[in-house]
Amino acid sequence: MRKQLTALRRKMKERGIDIYIIPTTDYHGSEYVNDYFKCREYISGFTGSAGTLIVKQDFAGMWTDGRYFLQARQQLEGSGITLMAIGERGVPSICEYLSQMPSGSVVGFDGRIVSSKLGESLEGNYNIVYDIDLVEEIWEDRPDVVPSKIYSLPPEVTGESSESKLVRVREQMGSSDFFLVSRLEDIAWLYNLRGRDIEHTPVFYAFALISKNSETLYVMDEEYIMSSEKGVRPYKDVFSDMEKLRNCAVILDEDSVSYAVSKCFHSSVERILRKSPVERLKAVKNKNEISATKNAHIRDGAVMIRFLYWLKNSIGTEKITEISLADKLEKLRREQGAYDLSFDTIAGYEEHGAVIHYSATEESNAVLREGGFILIDSGGQYEDGTTDITRTIALGNVDDERKRNYTAVLKGHIALATAQFTEDTTGADLDLLARKPLREVGLDFKHGTGHGVGHMLSVHEGPNNISPRSAESHIIPGMITSDEPGVYLEGEYGIRIENELLCIEKDGKYVFETITLCPYERDAIDISMLTEDEIRYINRYHAFVEETLSPLLDEPERVWLKRQCKDI
Template structure:
């Protein structure tokens, strides 16, 4: 009997009608440790976003456009794919609302559900005269070879990497607590905690974070407060314990917060319900009042300080050398040696790790050749691994974690003589990329406003793409970082100087090829006038854009000027880091003026 069937049998026995298995861990993370990959265990789908909803006689998985093709390949026929954002599919809470009957039950592990979602599901149940169950673990009980929660070593960073000490960051959040007259807060997002404490870890692959919680509690007079870190003791070496003690951080067991939060009474609590798990929320005493706002640390860490920007600028140059080496390797060897999607990905990692400050990759490299490039978040396996040939396009989306910066870059690389369609598609995407790169906009303009700037040149050709145009990126932290983003979905977070975001329009023709051009950029002041402060984007990523794929006749004079200026900057700033004469000559050719 399949895992799915066994779960459905348990649901029938226990009178559970909707069993929700999200992607999340206890901290609502996008990327999670292997211990939390229950959805993948049950469904076979391993994308980083998606929710599985199992009913007694059927099951469905909800995911976004990045994963449509992947999910169609990986899901068994018993699980229906629901395409978020398409006309024919609503989200899974709406689906449950439409189908649930009085007396039925919705079950899930409340630690893996956000408070915002948990309250929404509770509202659905109350409206439909149904009920919710917070502790349903049918999938957990069947996963006999499940890994344990990671207990890897966490470590602290020096101020020359972070640019701000722990005391200053704690003062920032306590000042926000005073402003809102709140005596208690709990930080639950792993990257928020790592940022606040100037610490990093290796509990989640590619994300330098560690499983933990932090609480801060004021006394009634707001003069004194206590900071507690809830973490498995074995994660901390003696020097880290001394560092925490020196900064007056108390250390308690990881799970202890669930008990301790029960004893907070008659307090105003500053909490981010989008990040707080629902089990913690249900443990809060009713005498407390909750001020639900976006975590102040999430907003603060999105604006990089001068040290973080300086590190980003430097390590993007180091990263550029590795990517240029890879492009040279592929283009010069395409007719000489056997190469594949996986071997090229491995070679790029090898080039990156030649820098001793490269800690890890920042995500699993997307190496998609020909039609695999049209699978937005494709992941090559031994079974799907294409051999590269001297034709078509290789889409390579990759990044690294350096001791001070996080990189993310996509290049579409021509491996032969491109077709007219390939050049047209690439140049159209390039025009969208250049439009956003050239944008000048008022401070506090939102990402949903900026999104149309990148998409207009693509829409003009009656083409489109359905993933976000840009996401925030951490400073030696998560490669996807909020709260800002550039996408058609509404977002009310305004851009400020120092924010780092991606610029990555794309175009995907299923069965043929995929194109994406991605640079990381940071926001800088352009000019202040009587109409306010205006911002612009400065490129962090300095890697040639493949001119073999550009149809110059489709570019206007401003676009040609930008491309020429960008490539001159790439050569001027990256060539001093390259000693090999052949590679430097290759870079010169790749950055030629058009």
């Protein structure tokens, strides 16, 4: 059992806490967080980006989704914490599990990081203690949040002034007096500002309070506060300012506002919990954002070609590990102008590729050999866009079963990329298209098919989403969404193919334009499984990749790319 879990239980007993809840987020509902907020990871040892830990004296459970089942099972072994696989038969949801607790139980959590939605669901049945951070009391070397420098983006990559964006947000506020913006990506987009408070996600810790005729930005960066003429205040002042509001209506983002923030208002204040008005505005990219993003993908495509050329020609002649491979790819991206990755590179060789969000460690770091699959999911943060791409690479001869599985994934990938649909089509409808070719051969995958991608922001963005749970999500022109079906055979290998798709309108229908540029693994394709339309799609895509990227490559790389992109 982890000593951190034992120490936490000791503190719970001292404070009279029966149940303690630790989610994976910060004060803003973020998916990726500053090291200071990695409380769940500190207690459990589980490093995935999604999960909620619930601790009692006689039980501890980690609720996480299908992306992390294998990883969580491995990392939680011997920890004293049970994996609670969300969606699996017999596994209660968090709310269902908590509903089984005796009435009057004392439930504790840090209300600044627990969502308003979860916190309010516990009211009435339990004694809630939400002004307590037990992890802080036992985490001796907890890192600090060191505020980064906030900087502005040029209009050529934003395409719209902050003043114009604020006007559009105010139009969405209706008769409400205020809107408290709590999601970091929303604030960064709204003000055309970026920071480095979270690794790989260029945001800064902040709140923004928008009224009909003014706005206040609360930030940690003291230099930015000093250099601003008005409307910028210290981050810590947001709570006291909210407590001063009286006789007004305030919009709160139901997906990111914390329980502590939602409870700080005076009883005369009407709290309106709804989807952030910024979220949908941000997801629909303007012409400048689209043009900038495409440019970033072209340079990222050149990186991928250089990387694949190196890998294919180096395997078997030099020692390459999962970690050294990821380091090589990062080096190439930085040489091409990326100032950061968009997330930690996933490089899983053979059985590690079956762990959907695998992260190599010094202990697990596999040496690549001739033969087998290496799954590489990676991306970069450029000064004009954010990229996310997955390719599964064959490192030698490919047997018939692997070709069948790879081609089934490719068919699902193409089915989504070539979809024609209407504004009424949901993300769940599109998800079925990508799964159909896989299910026809008895395969499936335990994650969504696609997520929104931010513009110089988080690599995961809503509201656009393609998954079985996206019955309320719609993809509309201007949105950029990933296309990434896969197959994961535990103990053997994994396959995933991912491009980014821009939704556009054509001949009265919605269609996708692929903006990721990198050939598929032709050595793993079983052409006999493809239809004529699928073959035409692959050949057209490869021709476009070669035409676009060749001018950025050296002669040996151009020759290699031409060979990879010739018609199948």
